[in-house]
Amino acid sequence: MVSLTVFTPTYNRADLLPVAYHALKNQTSKDFLWMIIDDGSTDDTEKIVREWIDTEKDFEIRYYKKENGGLHTGYNKAIEMADTELMVCIDSDDYMPENAVERILTIWREKGSSKVAGLIGLDVDEQGNPISGLFPDVKTFNLIKRVFGEYDFKSGDTKLVVRTELYKSVAPMPVFKGEKNFNPQLMHLKISLNYDFIPVNEAFCVVNYQDTGMTSGILKQFYNSPNSFAEYRKFQLSIPNSPLKFRLRYSTHYVSSCILAHKKHFVADSPRKCSTVLSLAPGFLLSRYIKYKNKG
Numbered sequence: 001m002v003s004l005t006v007f008t009p010t011y012n013r014a015d016l017l018p019v020a021y022h023a024l025k026n027q028t029s030k031d032f033l034w035m036i037i038d039d040g041s042t043d044d045t046e047k048i049v050r051e052w053i054d055t056e057k058d059f060e061i062r063y064y065k066k067e068n069g070g071l072h073t074g075y076n077k078a079i080e081m082a083d084t085e086l087m088v089c090i091d092s093d094d095y096m097p098e099n100a101v102e103r104i105l106t107i108w109r110e111k112g113s114s115k116v117a118g119l120i121g122l123d124v125d126e127q128g129n130p131i132s133g134l135f136p137d138v139k140t141f142n143l144i145k146r147v148f149g150e151y152d153f154k155s156g157d158t159k160l161v162v163r164t165e166l167y168k169s170v171a172p173m174p175v176f177k178g179e180k181n182f183n184p185q186l187m188h189l190k191i192s193l194n195y196d197f198i199p200v201n202e203a204f205c206v207v208n209y210q211d212t213g214m215t216s217g218i219l220k221q222f223y224n225s226p227n228s229f230a231e232y233r234k235f236q237l238s239i240p241n242s243p244l245k246f247r248l249r250y251s252t253h254y255v256s257s258c259i260l261a262h263k264k265h266f267v268a269d270s271p272r273k274c275s276t277v278l279s280l281a282p283g284f285l286l287s288r289y290i291k292y293k294n295k296g
Helices: 017-025 045-055 071-081 100-111 143-147 164-170 185-192 218-224 226-238 244-260 273-278 280-295
Strands: 004-010 032-038 060-065 086-089 118-124 158-163 197-206
Touching (some): 004 017, 004 071, 004 100, 017 032, 032 045, 032 071, 045 060, 060 071, 071 086, 086 100, 086 164, 100 118, 158 185, 158 197, 164 185, 218 226, 218 244, 218 280, 244 273
Parallel strands (some): 004 086, 032 060, 118 197
Antiparallel strands (some): 086 158, 118 158
């Protein structure tokens, strides 16, 4: 069995997938498999991938097509089907540098253990510039501490390589009917309650953001997936020892999402009732603003 699952959730990206595929063909280590989760594509994705499956000899390609449900449901399916030690998500518009798999596995074999969640490496642009800057000089790196600003570290995307058994311990993410924007970061934060990552100042992924991706139109996502965001904010509020400014920020978004989702008992359901009550007014105003921006 190979050591690493590279999984790619995709939807109507038949024109972009060949870049990711050829980058994997050029990997200096073939100790991986590629798992493609097709989120109900209507273009030529299936045809192209099945041609690769029939002809590829250097590494295994697994293809699963599912009903369209959003990125988080792609994660759910990939985690359900994975049977390797490690997993890494490479989006359909991104690709791995040719030595990425080799470096990931070499570093993991040198430093990895059951005491850590995995590795956290760099996302870089086409010129090789880190999206987030470099990691601080620390032995382990915690995602919750990062959110709370405890590191001297620029915000921006990074690439996580996660122990599959830990993914399986926090998956699947909840699925709400008609909602397709649930940030998989929820699972990573849940893992980070008990585990740190080993930081690696090396490029694991070259990113190329597309305007149709999840990173665009955040207010539209808030509006179209209120139950999902309410669930996400509820978890954020449950994080122990969170600074007050973050509790108030999360409470405001929690209130807003609950109003948009027409939840009636959200104060009683909140892990932080005090800050939730304090955030009723700003949360209401935020919900009105989100409605206005999406109906204007």
